[in-house]
Amino acid sequence: ADVHDDDDSIVARFQRYLRINTAQPSPDYAQSTDFLLSEAKSLALEGRAVEFVPGKPVVLLRWPGSDPSLPSVLLNSHTDVQPAEDGKWSHPPFAARADAEGRIYARGSQDMKCVGMQYLEAIRRLKRSGFAPLRDVYLSFVPDEEIGGHDGAAKLAESDEFRAMNVGIVLDEGLASPMEYYRAFYGERCPWWLVIKATGAPGHGAKLYDNTAMENLLKSIESVRRFRASQFNLVKAGLKAEGEVISVNMVFLKAGTPSPTGFVMNLQPSEAEAGFDVRVPPTADPKALMTRIAEEWAPISRNMTFEFKQKVSPHDALGNPILTATDSSNPWWALLEEAVKKANGKLGSPEIFPASTDARYFRDLGLPAIGFSPMANTPVLLHDHNEFLSKTEYLRGIEIYESIIKAYASHAGPPGDGGSKDEL
Ligand SMILES: [Zn+2]
Numbered sequence: 001a002d003v004h005d006d007d008d009s010i011v012a013r014f015q016r017y018l019r020i021n022t023a024q025p026s027p028d029y030a031q032s033t034d035f036l037l038s039e040a041k042s043l044a045l046e047g048r049a050v051e052f053v054p055g056k057p058v059v060l061l062r063w064p065g066s067d068p069s070l071p072s073v074l075l076n077s078h079t080d081v082q083p084a085e086d087g088k089w090s091h092p093p094f095a096a097r098a099d100a101e102g103r104i105y106a107r108g109s110q111d112m113k114c115v116g117m118q119y120l121e122a123i124r125r126l127k128r129s130g131f132a133p134l135r136d137v138y139l140s141f142v143p144d145e146e147i148g149g150h151d152g153a154a155k156l157a158e159s160d161e162f163r164a165m166n167v168g169i170v171l172d173e174g175l176a177s178p179m180e181y182y183r184a185f186y187g188e189r190c191p192w193w194l195v196i197k198a199t200g201a202p203g204h205g206a207k208l209y210d211n212t213a214m215e216n217l218l219k220s221i222e223s224v225r226r227f228r229a230s231q232f233n234l235v236k237a238g239l240k241a242e243g244e245v246i247s248v249n250m251v252f253l254k255a256g257t258p259s260p261t262g263f264v265m266n267l268q269p270s271e272a273e274a275g276f277d278v279r280v281p282p283t284a285d286p287k288a289l290m291t292r293i294a295e296e297w298a299p300i301s302r303n304m305t306f307e308f309k310q311k312v313s314p315h316d317a318l319g320n321p322i323l324t325a326t327d328s329s330n331p332w333w334a335l336l337e338e339a340v341k342k343a344n345g346k347l348g349s350p351e352i353f354p355a356s357t358d359a360r361y362f363r364d365l366g367l368p369a370i371g372f373s374p375m376a377n378t379p380v381l382l383h384d385h386n387e388f389l390s391k392t393e394y395l396r397g398i399e400i401y402e403s404i405i406k407a408y409a410s411h412a413g414p415p416g417d418g419g420s421k422d423e424l
Pocket residue numbers: 078111112145173
């Protein structure tokens with residue numbers, strides 16, 4: 001084994017990536033791109049940075065297979081991370097310090113710089129072992145996932161570069177698992193970022209009258225709250241998984257007439273609004289939810305209007321839920337299960353990702369995409385304070401990917417699967 005293969009060097013490379021501050025809203029993409037391209041070079045991978053949007057590089061790496069006509073394997077990860085409130089962490093979020101138990105604390109340690117580096121480390125080990133892929137293996141390191149991916153994965157998915165890659169399967173992020181089994185995701189909830197606005201008659205703060213903006217908004221909030229509780233109760237009762245119900249959380253409230261000391265206290269405002277992060281599972285009925293919004297949450301009869309800051313459809317153009325098959329029609333799912341098992345890991349049943357990921361841009365194209373981040377025995381800390389991953393789990397994850405990438409890259413597919421759609 002090479003000096004670069006020992007556990008300390010592997011962990012040190014992870015820490016170097018974590019120390020690059022790629023927090024939104026001003027991620028240092030110049031540094032992350034340099035770092036990733038230099039890692040690619042050390043692995044003798046083909047590498048380039050493509051700026052579909054200026055200043056927002058997508059790093060594309062390729063490990064060529066012996067039969068590049070077969071559909072390729074794409075290993076995707078995002079380079080940006082959520083902002084972190086420095087003072088509220090027990091360890092600085094961009095120092096990537098390890099504690100006595102070997103936990104590495106850093107923003108992005110779970111979401112998802114771990115995965116990006118684990119792909120690379122797994123390839124390093126496969127290369128050293130002499131393994132040669134049959135299919136092309138691509139890695140994409142995309143920007144801006146945390147703000148919706150519009151200038152990142154979305155642009156990649158619609159590009160000529162992507163078409164030329166002839167991708168057949170995408171791996172993207174999953175979630176940590178506090179249990180000993182890993183989690184895998186075949187779909188995800190879609191973000192509907194809803195703003196409801198109430199108008200009403202303004203008036204003296206001392207007067208009781210009907211149809212104020214505040215009163216109208218409060219009725220809506222109460223209606224939303226009841227719906228939220230009904231969904232949450234299904235989860236609490238164990239009847240549905242987190243990703244299978246509609247979540248709705250109020251994220252802002254805005255009303256009142258500002259004054260130099262705060263707000264004018266004896267004036268009832270004529271406008272009031274509230275914002276909600278709503279997540280809609282592919283299995284939900286979006287029409288029914290729209291009716292609920294229009295008739296109960298923002299009825300015109302109560303002087304209410306609504307708009308969406310973001311509204312992603314959980315259905316494709318034919319009205320079918322956007323889900324990656326987990327049955328025999330999708331050989332990649334079984335291959336993943338077998339590969340995890342072969343590396344002595346356990347995989348839970350397929351789940352719907354409760355938040356949103358870049359995988360949706362690839363599923364939208366009809367491609368199978370699986371959400372998977374190999375972190376077992378780990379609390380779910382993405383977007384939270386003191387996000388960490390232990391060295392042991394990180395290193396275990398590399399072995400898991402080694403097994404998965406080997407299985408995927410050497411999968412021959414059914415006879416006659418030349419991979420090109422032109423054949424049909
Ligand atoms: Zn993420």
